[in-house]
Amino acid sequence: MQVELIIFDWDGTLMDSAARIVNCMTAAFVEQDVQPPAPELMRDQIGLGLEEAMQTLCPRARPELISRLIEAYRNRFLGEDPTPTLLFDRAAEVVRALHQQGLLLAVATGKSRRGLDRALVQSGLVPYFHATRCADETLSKPNPQMLFELLDELGTRAEAALMVGDTEFDLLMANNAGMASLAVSYGVHDSERLLACQPLGLIHAIGELPAWLAARA
Structure with missing residues (x-):
């Protein structure tokens, strides 16, 4: 070839960057008063687009909750989360x-x-x-x-x-x-x-x- x-x-x-992604996802769920999925489940979705990942983790969630989770995650990941990447x-x-x-x-x-x-x-x-x-x-x-x-x-x-x-x-x-x-x-x-x-x-x-x-x- x-x-x-x-x-x-x-x-x-x-x-x-897996640890930072999982930490920021966890923080996003907590911020929205939703029980975070297990870390291994969040880790398993790394690689998907963020919307697809959140929908997989919360298959019964309403679109507005998915949007809030995405926004909370992005704010954390692009903000001051201390986890090194x-x-x-x-x-x-x-x-x-x-x-x-x-x-x-x-x-x-x-x-x-x-x-x-x-x-x-x-x-x-x-x-x-x-x-x-x-x-x-x-x-x-x-x-x-x-x-x-x-x-x-x-x-x-x-x-x-x-x-x-x-x-x-x-x-x-x-x-x-x-x-x-x-x-x-x-x-x-x-x-x-x-x-x-x-x-x-x-x-x-x-x-x-x-x-x-x-x-x-």
């Missing part, structure tokens, strides 16, 4: 190296545009991505629409692209787009669940990606 474009998920793939070890190094090799790089994420833009600036990775898509701009994973939009913007065929992600939502989105995928085991979904989606492979640290790509060149 000759890869021209690598599309990364963000949370759980490049950035270790750092790039995984060697993530920045890998992104820079792939960019220097001339590969096209993109992000497809369940984050909001505001959230991703802030994370890109804080991480220093803005110059290395040629295009990005967020869940509040298009359809949520596992719908393939954000991948189709990235392919169209960058003039690349699905056959020449690779989706890298830590959830079944990422891998199913790639399958739905006719795109190959690579799973990472250190994020929010376990390896067995990821392998059931039939990715090309599974890596256990983002630093393994260059060697994995070189072995398949």
